[in-house]
Amino acid sequence: MILEQVKDTIKKYRLLRQEDKVVVGVSGGPDSVALLYLLHRLSKEFKLRLHIAHLDHKIRKDSYKDREFVEKLATKLNIPITVSQVEVKKIARSASLEEVARNARLGFLFQVARDTRADKIALGHSLDDQAETVLMRILRGTGLYGLAGIMPKRKIEKYTVIRPLLELRRRDIEKFLKQRRISSCRDQSNLEDIYFRNKVRNRLLPLLEKEYNSNIKEVLSNLSESAGYDYGYLNSVAEKIMRNWQGGVNLKKLLKLHPGIQRLILRLGIARVQGDLRRITFKHIKEIEDLILNRPVNSIVHLPKGISVIKRKNSLLFCRQ
Amino acid sequence: MILEQVKDTIKKYRLLRQEDKVVVGVSGGPDSVALLYLLHRLSKEFKLRLHIAHLDHKIRKDSYKDREFVEKLATKLNIPITVSQVEVKKIARSASLEEVARNARLGFLFQVARDTRADKIALGHSLDDQAETVLMRILRGTGLYGLAGIMPKRKIEKYTVIRPLLELRRRDIEKFLKQRRISSCRDQSNLEDIYFRNKVRNRLLPLLEKEYNSNIKEVLSNLSESAGYDYGYLNSVAEKIMRNWQGGVNLKKLLKLHPGIQRLILRLGIARVQGDLRRITFKHIKEIEDLILNRPVNSIVHLPKGISVIKRKNSLLFCRQ
Numbered sequence: 001m002i003l004e005q006v007k008d009t010i011k012k013y014r015l016l017r018q019e020d021k022v023v024v025g026v027s028g029g030p031d032s033v034a035l036l037y038l039l040h041r042l043s044k045e046f047k048l049r050l051h052i053a054h055l056d057h058k059i060r061k062d063s064y065k066d067r068e069f070v071e072k073l074a075t076k077l078n079i080p081i082t083v084s085q086v087e088v089k090k091i092a093r094s095a096s097l098e099e100v101a102r103n104a105r106l107g108f109l110f111q112v113a114r115d116t117r118a119d120k121i122a123l124g125h126s127l128d129d130q131a132e133t134v135l136m137r138i139l140r141g142t143g144l145y146g147l148a149g150i151m152p153k154r155k156i157e158k159y160t161v162i163r164p165l166l167e168l169r170r171r172d173i174e175k176f177l178k179q180r181r182i183s184s185c186r187d188q189s190n191l192e193d194i195y196f197r198n199k200v201r202n203r204l205l206p207l208l209e210k211e212y213n214s215n216i217k218e219v220l221s222n223l224s225e226s227a228g229y230d231y232g233y234l235n236s237v238a239e240k241i242m243r244n245w246q247g248g249v250n251l252k253k254l255l256k257l258h259p260g261i262q263r264l265i266l267r268l269g270i271a272r273v274q275g276d277l278r279r280i281t282f283k284h285i286k287e288i289e290d291l292i293l294n295r296p297v298n299s300i301v302h303l304p305k306g307i308s309v310i311k312r313k314n315s316l317l318f319c320r321q
Numbered sequence: 322m323i324l325e326q327v328k329d330t331i332k333k334y335r336l337l338r339q340e341d342k343v344v345v346g347v348s349g350g351p352d353s354v355a356l357l358y359l360l361h362r363l364s365k366e367f368k369l370r371l372h373i374a375h376l377d378h379k380i381r382k383d384s385y386k387d388r389e390f391v392e393k394l395a396t397k398l399n400i401p402i403t404v405s406q407v408e409v410k411k412i413a414r415s416a417s418l419e420e421v422a423r424n425a426r427l428g429f430l431f432q433v434a435r436d437t438r439a440d441k442i443a444l445g446h447s448l449d450d451q452a453e454t455v456l457m458r459i460l461r462g463t464g465l466y467g468l469a470g471i472m473p474k475r476k477i478e479k480y481t482v483i484r485p486l487l488e489l490r491r492r493d494i495e496k497f498l499k500q501r502r503i504s505s506c507r508d509q510s511n512l513e514d515i516y517f518r519n520k521v522r523n524r525l526l527p528l529l530e531k532e533y534n535s536n537i538k539e540v541l542s543n544l545s546e547s548a549g550y551d552y553g554y555l556n557s558v559a560e561k562i563m564r565n566w567q568g569g570v571n572l573k574k575l576l577k578l579h580p581g582i583q584r585l586i587l588r589l590g591i592a593r594v595q596g597d598l599r600r601i602t603f604k605h606i607k608e609i610e611d612l613i614l615n616r617p618v619n620s621i622v623h624l625p626k627g628i629s630v631i632k633r634k635n636s637l638l639f640c641r642q
Contacts (some may be wrong), residue, residue, distance in 0.1 A: 212487075213462070218462075223462070226603065227464070229584065258557070260552075267411070
């Protein structure tokens, strides 16, 4: 049953092709262990070549036990493995712990993908992770882009990250492991936003489930699915327009576009110089709109990561300091 | 200050034109009383002609007091008024009380607009109403359309409904009334979804405000604003496509479209025969997608309000029983 669901997700989002080489991120927690077993089961049908990647963040003293557990698993399933470690706490002086941990994790996965010449990187996020992420973003303030939540398939730099378990409930994943008597390590909470996420996971979602809608997680997951499609379409329209504007964002042309597309163009302009859209909120977009409509030429809006947006006479400049 | 904010909203969404004739729905509660005073203040600048409409739902025994209050207000401000009453409880045998009340209210407002040859109907919904509506829809399950929430300007049948207070906080409206020593009737909870809405208003939103984000209402209102723009754009694309498909929804052509647009076309197909999209959920759209992709020709999906969707060999039929 659970295998069929995963196959449905894979088919729906075209996550895998025949003979793909896939790096599987395995922390040792239930989700990633289930992911590994399920991909292992599918490896004949899809002729997959799997490679395990495990990063020890050294946040806990006994984190080496997780590493040993994953190494044994690799031996048992006869899958090659790359292990590395990073002392996140030591690096994380100026930047936030979450961001450092996230970058270290991604950097390591990309490195393994490069070294093993893999096509894809598979991660074990579940429907529950999706629901938490979407709800967190709603609570903090978001638009269509943020509602799309965790993408089932996403190109980051030149790597394709896939999440085959994204339509599975965590409880079903745990049931699967129990039935097959597959052991896993204690679930380590995601390092990102640990306090806020845990509050949403352990207090808010159970309350909403009990008092407001017993299907709240499915409903949030559906919302992110449909937002993902809607955003994908709008973004493709905006990208097509941007490709034709080689010289930058022309203000006259911009203001003639539909307001929904205008905002996406602004986001794309930022993403071009920043590399991504982290820490860009609705308020920043509103500020740039105010710059365009109401402020004099040569005014500047400063964005979080050292990006500035300058209003020229006929155009908008996005600069990195 | 509050008057400037209302003028900003009016400008942003082009709610009023010079010499508009506006029917103002006045229940007697704080929001609608403030709306009336604010429009009255603006009536010179915009050369507005105002007309008050008050409907007595007769849900409470002393509801005639609200009617008397609004009649006095009309005399005081020297604005013509139309009053009517309906015994919602008597009509509401088969249908739900919410739906009957809503239809009675809208029907009455349309009637007054017709009789007085008005251009617009103004209603007193606030940012707080918006936040409640968006949160309720998220909890029950929604997509982009539902997230757009209460529209600041919306054409219903041939009437344009405007909500000039939609970017004002309820507390600021109440402060304005207090400062000007304007009295109003006790706020009667909206008849729609009375139980669920009150739970969201009185329990969930205060909790989210205290524990998760003190700006939760603004954040939800911003979300609905951006969803409104995004939906507006997508809908205009889908409507353009539909206009070219005079013969109904061609399956081959449909499947070639972007998935986000496909879903909007399905919604438009339903709206064409049902008149609106009430009670249509994400699950229904998914069912129709399953019909298209996986079920044999002549299969049918039944929707809540007596609408059926039939799969023909090359096309999709939307029928009303």
